[in-house]
Amino acid sequence: MRFLHTSDWHLGQTLHSFERVYEHQCFLDWLLQTLVDERIDALLIAGDVYDNANPSAASQKQLYRFLRQAKSAVRHLNIVIIAGNHDSPGRLEAPGPLLEEHDVSLVGNVLRDAAGAIALERLVLPLKNRDGEIAAWCLAVPFLRPGDVPRVDSADPYAEGIALLYRQALALALEKRSPGQAIVALGHCHMTGGAQSADSERRVIIGGSEALSAAMFGPEVAYAALGHLHLAQVVGKQPHLRYSGSPLPMSFSEIPYRHQVLRFDLDGERATDITPLHVPRTVDLLRVPATPGPLDEVLAALQALPPRSGEHPPYLEVRVRLDAPEPGLRARVEAALEGRHARLARIDTSLPQRGGDEAETLSLDQIDSLRPDDIFRRLYRQKFDRDAPDDQLSAFTELMTAAGVGPAA
Known part of the structure; x- marks a missing residue:
């Protein structure tokens, strides 16, 4: 058999x-x-x-x-x-x-x-x-x-x-x-x-x-x-x-x-x-670049992709190395891909490893007294090892307000 x-x-x-x-x-x-x-x-x-x-x-x-x-x-x-x-x-x-x-x-x-x-x-x-x-x-x-x-x-x-x-x-x-x-x-x-x-x-x-x-x-x-x-x-x-x-x-x-x-x-x-x-691979998968790179280099690599042709362009994972959060990242990636032969499936971002000691341990009473913006500031510093910029704090406050949560809640 x-x-x-x-x-x-x-x-x-x-x-x-x-x-x-x-x-x-x-x-x-x-x-x-x-x-x-x-x-x-x-x-x-x-x-x-x-x-x-x-x-x-x-x-x-x-x-x-x-x-x-x-x-x-x-x-x-x-x-x-x-x-x-x-x-x-x-x-x-x-x-x-x-x-x-x-x-x-x-x-x-x-x-x-x-x-x-x-x-x-x-x-x-x-x-x-x-x-x-x-x-x-x-x-x-x-x-x-x-x-x-x-x-x-x-x-x-x-x-x-x-x-x-x-x-x-x-x-x-x-x-x-x-x-x-x-x-x-x-x-x-x-x-x-x-x-x-x-x-x-x-x-x-x-x-x-x-x-x-x-x-x-x-x-x-x-x-x-x-x-x-x-x-x-x-x-x-x-x-x-x-x-x-x-x-x-x-x-x-x-x-x-x-x-x-x-x-x-x-x-x-x-x-x-x-x-x-x-098994023949009928639709390709691409990673651009092969390893995460700086945003400007990544955008240039995306603009260098072949022009769109055919019905089944490859799926694309974009790999970006950032030094700080980039709120307009997706819009910039999509603009670079305009007319290119790829379908944006995922944006993979990596940030520098945070140095310093472990995060401060808080008591239950201290946690209970934290306001949403306090938590945001702490998480931002824990992840990026720097203070949250004013524009991001303002955006966070707008979100909390829209959700009906006051800054002192």
Whole structure:
């Protein structure tokens, strides 16, 4: 069998208020053609299908349209989807009874029977080859919350509970499989040593636990298809334990990534020929300048950008180093970008580090006696290491007045 491993689509994501429907559709169109061109037998989607737990109708329609097209283009295709920490388990599973008729399996929840035992059967799924015969088994384990895992008497019951659940699912798969049938694990979690992306991945720390040991995947697991981390990477120097990464850059920190999906083959009970297939980037992300610079230099760099052309200009993060607050910053940046081929998504400002001692500690009585303008003056000095200028104090007073708060309140 030939597999394709992908994750972290984040359908419905907005990048600083810009919708990304076009980019996601380009990815799905590319993925559809890749399934055909690469003669894929099973598609594994390792969580965070949507960007939030309440996806828009348009995002859900985008997913279901793709699933229909994929099954139409590759009729024997197995599709397994698990929920990630961004997904609503129940919402993801809702169309499951209908999609099961088309060899699409959706696993969002970990269910228990009346006695409290975990329903492992629904986490261990058969995968069929082109001849309709079972050729592999999939441990489809969604993102796990504390209530999902077995109870373990341990210093770290959450992490140990996750490891135990994977072992229990693996044991059931070993009971079910026949000689020559491989076992593939599908999970959404943060593994020890995994490199995170700044600004885009929601941390999954629960009760002090986050990173999980690669040892929870037994040697019988031919391949572990992981989701959550957006940077494609190998886990624990074991080539068969992989994050495919996200197909789109989800923040400006991901500009250097080569976004991809992973193709691999099964040779009996082993995974072979693990190959990245790079996803075309249909809309660029720019940081100008590469490192924060003085405002005048930044404005000159923005004015030097190419003139606007085409329908999908790149998203732009402007990085400015300031010596003091600049109230008219955005207007000046927007003026410099007039007619340039870029969409202003974010202005990142940095200020000199404040020197001196730590802020003065105040008693509760002293805090209670502070007026709003006193607090403003203190915060300004704490952040900028200088007194607030008169124009900013006046502007603050106007805001307080407009809000119905007197200067002596």
